[in-house]
Amino acid sequence: MPHELGDRVFRRSMTRRDFLWLMSVAGGGLLHGCATDPVTGKTVLVGMSEAQEIQLDRSNSPHQFSADYGAVQEAPVNDYLSGVGESLAANSHRPQMPYSFRAVNANHVNAYAFPGGSIGVTRGILVDLENEAELAGLLGHEVGHVSARHAAEQAGKTMIAQAAVMGGGIYAGSKDAGLGNLVTTLGSLGAGALLAHYSRDNERESDRLGLEYMTRAGYNPEGMVGLMDVLRSQRQSDPNALELMFATHPPSDERYRYAQQAVATRYIEDARLPLQRERFQDNMAALRELKPAIKKQQEGEQKMARKQYRQAEGYLREAVALAPDDYTGNMLLGKALLAQERTVEAERFFEKAKGIYPAEAQSHHFDGISKLSRGRYAAAFRAFDGYEKRLPGNPNTVFLKGIALESMQDRSGAAAQYYRYLRSVNQGQAAQHAYQRLQAWGYLQQR
Ligand SMILES: [Zn+2]
Structure with missing residues (x-):
């Protein structure tokens, strides 16, 4: 049972110090916080302090x-x-x-x-x-x-x-490392997950x-x-x-x-x-100049959501023809190609997107995925590292760095990344993979 495994991972990978820290942070604000609602002036029970x-x-x-x-x-x-x-x-x-x-x-x-x-x-x-x-x-x-x-x-x-x-x-919340999910992972999560309530x-x-x-x-x-x-x-x-x-x-x-x-x-x-x-x-x-390209991209994204990647590609190619230097357009076309496992072509558009908007992180993530799926592990690791330097704190990147290193037979390097991953995610296939590797390589004590 994946869930049981998740629990086991959680217990084993978390030290007592981690646990105490977690309780002190969570216990301080999670349930006991009271604050004044500045709009109504009345005291409300809230889950968080202003800090x-x-x-x-x-x-x-x-x-x-x-x-x-x-x-x-x-x-x-x-x-x-x-x-x-x-x-x-x-x-x-x-x-x-x-x-x-x-x-x-x-x-x-x-x-x-x-x-x-x-x-x-x-x-x-x-x-x-x-x-x-x-x-x-x-x-x-x-x-x-x-x-x-x-x-x-x-x-x-x-x-x-x-x-x-x-x-x-x-x-x-993203638990699966399958290609289809990797394509949509960064594009659709976020406000929905955090703010839909x-x-x-x-x-x-x-x-x-x-x-x-x-x-x-x-x-x-x-x-x-x-x-x-x-x-x-x-x-x-x-x-x-x-x-x-x-x-x-x-x-x-x-x-x-x-x-x-x-x-x-x-x-x-x-x-x-x-x-x-x-x-x-x-x-x-x-922005209004980009409106025709944006409309094409919207159509492409609707096809993507229905997993009609060929049709999506058609719209997105039109969008890129209308606005060749649009970051989002190049990223979306790369994703439509990646979803069709046309990784060489996909990589071209992710690399182009990197050049268009060097400070933005997402292109590095997808460039890494296309390189990883082509077996270019060292280049993939560098791309994921480039992502993490621009945008730290995404456990998926940490896991993928582990995968890249494992594929390069760098066990100690991979183990370090898997350990980092398990510190923030303890359920799902990726966590299982990380846990099983750490165990098989002797980094976790057998009970
Ligand atoms: Zn609202």
Whole structure:
């Protein structure tokens, strides 16, 4: 039974000191924490202190941003987004939090907030917005989640805090090292796993707070209505493309009607504030140029999700022809080829992606996988090492470094990596593999 094995691994690989450390961290905040909700002023039972929220954010958000292909490379777009975000944060209930705002290169429609204030908005949603007020509605909603401490509140009910304790927890759920899973591992996990737990009440409260912050910052609340309309119409035209957005932010006509009603009553005076359409369009020009390529990539990703890799490849080749130097486009085409086990071709696109966006880690991971599957073990190890230097804390990379070293007959090197892996993941096929090797090589005592 894999589960029993997992338990055994857990007991054997964890020293008493590790265990005590874990209990001290977990026991301090997991169940006993009380904090004041800065929005309502009432004391709530939460799973995390503010320091833990920031720690959870710092250890997890970089992985999500990389899974979303990194911040867009068009610096003015990020500067503009940050400017709008900061104006909302300054008008929020927790202006002291270390907020940061970035547009990320993912094509699906999503926005998310980590509990310390790291907020990401995909280019997939940005190219469908019309004006700055809609953007302010979107960012205001996310700032609302941070201000109302929704992640911390949910941590009292779920095991999110456990993920923080274990480190890199958003990846710990991926248990299988099969090729198909490796292709999707970095692309689809993250916000879904970590942030999908907001309740409907949380969403309502964030909509309400978003309206409050955006009007205080001088934006027309009609932007929130416009945002809800964009989400509704996208759902009608393409229900599949929005899965993740709906997992993290359940859409509903109710939310649209709430925004509409709030504008007609409480915020009626503010409906004269500007929408800032022109300023938004000017600042998004660089992204809007990519819109045709982004749409092709969205079609390719839908085919990928249905495991129709040939068709996906077709769309993604069109996307790369439209925007040859787009990091995400090259990565996706590489993944479609890798999924067809055309590793030599795949490697070419991952290497190209590395050149396009040297600081971003994900291309190194997939370059390593293509090299590993071609039997180029030393080169694969270097690629995984390149990934880990850019983005430490992903147990999958550690495991794959072990595989590369094992394939090179470097037992002591592989054992060190497997041991590191088992310190953060103790269930699943990869953990079994690591454990069995350590045992077979005499690194674990037989009972
Ligand atoms: Zn939300």
